[in-house]
Amino acid sequence: MTAIRVHDLRKSYGDFAALKGISFEVPAGEIFALLGRNGAGKTTAVELLGGFQRPDGGTVRVHDLDPVADRAAVRERSGIMLQEAGFFPDLTVAQTVDTWRDFTAAPRPRGEALELAGLAAKAGTKVRQLSGGEKRRLDLALALLGGPDVLFLDEPTTGMDAEGRRDTWEVVRGLAAQGTTILLTTHYLEEAQRLAASMAILDEGEIVAAGGMAETLAARGGRVAFRLPEGVRPADLPLPVTLEGEIAVCRADDPDLAAQTLLTWAAGRGLRLTGLEVRAATLEDLFLDLTRSAR
Amino acid sequence: MSVAATYRLGTRLFWRDRTMLFASVVTPVGLAVGLPVLMRNVRPGQIAEVAQLFHGMLAVLLAITAFMNIVVALTSRRDQLVLKRLRTTRLTDAQILAGQIASTVTQTVGLILLSMVAVRFLADVPFPPDPLLFGAAIVAGSAVLALLGAAYTAAIPRAELAAAYTMPIFLMAGVGAGAMGPIPLPSFVRTALDLLPTAAVVDAVSTGAVLRPVLNLAAWAMIGAVALRLWFRWEPRRS
Numbered sequence: 407m408t409a410i411r412v413h414d415l416r417k418s419y420g421d422f423a424a425l426k427g428i429s430f431e432v433p434a435g436e437i438f439a440l441l442g443r444n445g446a447g448k449t450t451a452v453e454l455l456g457g458f459q460r461p462d463g464g465t466v467r468v469h470d471l472d473p474v475a476d477r478a479a480v481r482e483r484s485g486i487m488l489q490e491a492g493f494f495p496d497l498t499v500a501q502t503v504d505t506w507r508d509f510t511a512a513p514r515p516r517g518e519a520l521e522l523a524g525l526a527a528k529a530g531t532k533v534r535q536l537s538g539g540e541k542r543r544l545d546l547a548l549a550l551l552g553g554p555d556v557l558f559l560d561e562p563t564t565g566m567d568a569e570g571r572r573d574t575w576e577v578v579r580g581l582a583a584q585g586t587t588i589l590l591t592t593h594y595l596e597e598a599q600r601l602a603a604s605m606a607i608l609d610e611g612e613i614v615a616a617g618g619m620a621e622t623l624a625a626r627g628g629r630v631a632f633r634l635p636e637g638v639r640p641a642d643l644p645l646p647v648t649l650e651g652e653i654a655v656c657r658a659d660d661p662d663l664a665a666q667t668l669l670t671w672a673a674g675r676g677l678r679l680t681g682l683e684v685r686a687a688t689l690e691d692l693f694l695d696l697t698r699s700a701r
Numbered sequence: 702m703s704v705a706a707t708y709r710l711g712t713r714l715f716w717r718d719r720t721m722l723f724a725s726v727v728t729p730v731g732l733a734v735g736l737p738v739l740m741r742n743v744r745p746g747q748i749a750e751v752a753q754l755f756h757g758m759l760a761v762l763l764a765i766t767a768f769m770n771i772v773v774a775l776t777s778r779r780d781q782l783v784l785k786r787l788r789t790t791r792l793t794d795a796q797i798l799a800g801q802i803a804s805t806v807t808q809t810v811g812l813i814l815l816s817m818v819a820v821r822f823l824a825d826v827p828f829p830p831d832p833l834l835f836g837a838a839i840v841a842g843s844a845v846l847a848l849l850g851a852a853y854t855a856a857i858p859r860a861e862l863a864a865a866y867t868m869p870i871f872l873m874a875g876v877g878a879g880a881m882g883p884i885p886l887p888s889f890v891r892t893a894l895d896l897l898p899t900a901a902v903v904d905a906v907s908t909g910a911v912l913r914p915v916l917n918l919a920a921w922a923m924i925g926a927v928a929l930r931l932w933f934r935w936e937p938r939r940s
Contacts, residue, residue: 458788458935481791488789492782496717505713508706509790549789 409434409556409587410455414464417450424450426611427464432589432604434555437582439602439619440591441689443697446608448591449489452560455589456486468556482511485554487545489561489591495534499525499544502533503551510552523547524573538565546574550581557581559590563597575601595689599623605689607696614696619689626687626695628661630668632679644671653681661686703792707800708807714774715808721773724864726812729765733758733816734823736880741824752826753879756907759813759839760878760899761871767809767846768874769867771801772853773860780860780937788935798929802847809843835906838914842902845918848925849898855932874899 410432417425425447432438442448453459454466457473457480466473473480493502500516507513520526523543528536536544542565549557559578563571571594578601582588592598598605599619606616615622634640634654640647644667647654658664665684672679716722737755744750778784787797820826829835850867857866875881877894886894894900901917904910 456789458785477788478791478793481789486789488785490782491786491789492778493786494714494783495781505710506790508709509703509787509792511791548786552791 407434408432409436409469410438410589411467411470412451412455412464415451415454415461415466416463417454417459417461423611425454425461428606428608428611428613429464430606430613430616432587434587435582435585436604437578437588437590437602439598439605440589440608441593441595441598441605441693442591442608443593447611448608449560451608452486452488452558452589452591455558456484456488482552483554484556484558485549485552486558487549487560487562489564491545493533493541493544496532498530498532499536500529502544503547506548506551512553513551514553519547519551522550522577524570539567539570542566543570543574546577550577554586556587557589559588561591561593563592563594571597595693599689607693609697615692622692623687623689626692627657627659628684628686629691630656630658630661630665631681631683632668633681635672635677635679638677644668703796704800704803707787707792707797708804709800711774711801711804712807715770715804721770724773725766725770725808729762730812730816730819732880733762733813734819737820737824737826748825748827751820751824753907755816755820755824755826756903757875757878757880758816759842759906760874760897760903761880762813762816763809763839763842763846763899763902764867764871764874766812767805767843768850768853768870769864770808771805771847771850772857772867773863774805775801775851775854776857776863777860779854779934782936784935794935798851798933802844802851805847805850806840806843809847810839813839813843829906831909834909834911838902838905841918842898845898845921845925848922848929852925852928852933855928855934858938873897878903 408431412431413429414427415425415429416423416427428451430438440448440451454461455468455473457477460474468480469483471480497505499520503516503519507516517526520529523546525540525543525547528540533541533544542562546562549559562578563574566574575597578588578590590598590601602619604618605622606613608614631653634649634652640649640654643654645656645658645664647656656664656668661684665682669679733755736758737751740754741751775784784797788794817828821828857863873894874897876884877897877900896917898918898921901914905914
C-alpha cells in the first residue's frame with residue numbers, strides 16, 4: 407500500500423522555481439529520505455505534503471487524500487515536524503504538550519510523549535530556556551502526540567548534539583518498526599543512510615537520483631584510497647585513479663577486488679601502499695557526485 | 702470541540718501576557734471607569750453627560766480590547782510561527798481564527814460589563830434601560846471588531862509595528878464616539894467617523910437605535926470576512 411504519492415509536483419515563488427516537477431512514492435511503513443543541499447527544495451516539498459501551501463501543478467496525496475482540500479482528515483493520521491515552527495516561550499514544556507494535546511484526537515499521555523522525545527526531565531522548564539536541540543525534541547514530542555500513521559520530519563536532528571541525534575534515530579526506527587510511514591528530509595547523509603529504506607536526492611528543485619538505499623549504493627560501487635608512493639605516477643598504476651591531494655582514489659564496482667589488484671601490483675615492485683582505505687560507496691559519495699555533476 | 706480548544710488557548714494566553722494585560726485591560730478599563738468618575742465629580746448633577754461619556758468610552762474599549770488586542774496577538778503569533786504550528790494540528794484555519802475571535806469577544810464583553818458595574822456605583826451611571834439591546838450591541842460590536850482586527854493583521858508587516866498600526870483606528874474610534882471630549886470636526890469627517898463599527902455600538906447603546914447599527918455592523922462583518930479570506934497571512938512575509 408502506498409502512503410504518500412507525489413506526481414509531477416511544481417511550485418514557484420515569483421521567478422524562482424523551487425520544485426520543477428518531482429514524483430515519488432512512499433510505501434506504507436517505510437522510511438523515505440528526501441536529501442539535498444540547502445535550498446534544494448526539501449522544505450517546499452514538506453510544506454506541500456503538509457498542505458501548508460497549494461502546489462502550482464502536479465498532485466500530492468497522503469493516504470489518497472489531498473492535504474490542502476482534506477487537511478483536517480490528513481492531520482488525523484499524520485504528524486509534522488516542521489523545520490521552523492514557534493512555541494509559546496513562556497509556557498513550560500509540560501504546558502506546551504498539554505496545550506497541543508487539546509488539539510489532538512486521542513492524544514498520547516503527556517508523560518509518554520515526553521518520555522519518547524527524551525524530555526521527561528525538562529517537563530517543568532520554560533520553553534524559552536530550552537537549548538536548540540531540546541526545542542527540536544519538543545517539536546518531535548508534539549509531532550508524535552496523535553500517534554500518526556504518517557510522519558513528516560523536516561531536518562529533525564538539526565541543532566541536536568550527538569546523543570540527541572542517536573536518541574531521535576532510535577525513536578524513528580521504533581516508530582517505523584510499528585508501521586509508521588516516515589518521510590524525512592536531512593542534509594546529514596549518515597542519518598539518511600542509517601534510517602531510510604529508500605531515498606530521493608533533490609537538487610535545484612529536481613530529483614537527480616532516487617531508489618532503494620541499498621541498491622542505489624551498491625550500484626555505485628566503492629572506492630580504494632591510498633597514499634601515492636613516492637616516485638609513482640598515477641599512470642603507472644594498473645587501475646585508473648584520481649588524485650585528491652597526495653591521496654590516490656580508485657573507484658571500482660568491486661572495491662575489494664580493486665584493492666587486491668593494487669596490492670599485488672605494489673608487492674611486485676616492493677612498494678607499500680600506506681593509508682589504505684577500502685570501502686563501499688556511501689550516500690555522501692553519491693550525493694557529492696550528483697550535485698557536482700549537476701552544477 | 703476544536704474551536705473550544707483554540708478558545709481556551711486564546712483565553713489562557715490573554716491572561717498570561719502581563720505587558721498586554723496592562724495595555725488591553727488596565728488602560729481601557731481605567732479610562733472607561735476613570736473618566737466618567739472624574740466627570741461626575743467635576744460636574745455634579747450632569748448624570749446624562751456622564752452616561753454619554755461612558756457610552757463613548759465603549760468605543761475605546763472595543764478599539765483596544767477587541768481590535769488592538771487581537772491584532773497584537775495574531776501578528777506576534779504569526780511572526781513567532783505559532784500560527785504555523787497550530788496549522789500542523791487537525792484544526793482547520795476557520796477553527797483557529799474562530800476560537801481566537803470568540804476568546805477576544807469574551808474578554809471584551811467581560812471588561813465592558815465590569816466597567817458598566819463600576820460606573821454604576823462610582824459615577825451613578827444608570828444600568829442600560831434595555832439590557833438585551835445593550836448585551837446584543839456589545840457582543841456584536843466585539844465580534845465585528847475582533848474580526849476586523851484579525852483581517853487587519855494582513856496590513857501589518859511585522860509584529861513590533863502592530864500597536865503603532867492600530868493607534869489611528871483607536872484615535873478615530875475614540876474621537877468619533879466623543880470619548881475624548883467634544884472636538885470640533887468638519888462635517889464630512891463627522892459623517893465618516895459615524896460609519897465606524899464602534900460608532901454603531903455607541904449609537905445602539907445611547908439612542909436605542911436598532912436598524913442603523915445592525916446594518917452598519919453587518920456591512921463591516923462582511924468586509925472583515927472577505928478581507929480575512931483574501932489576505933490573511935499565516936506566516937511572516939518571506940523577504
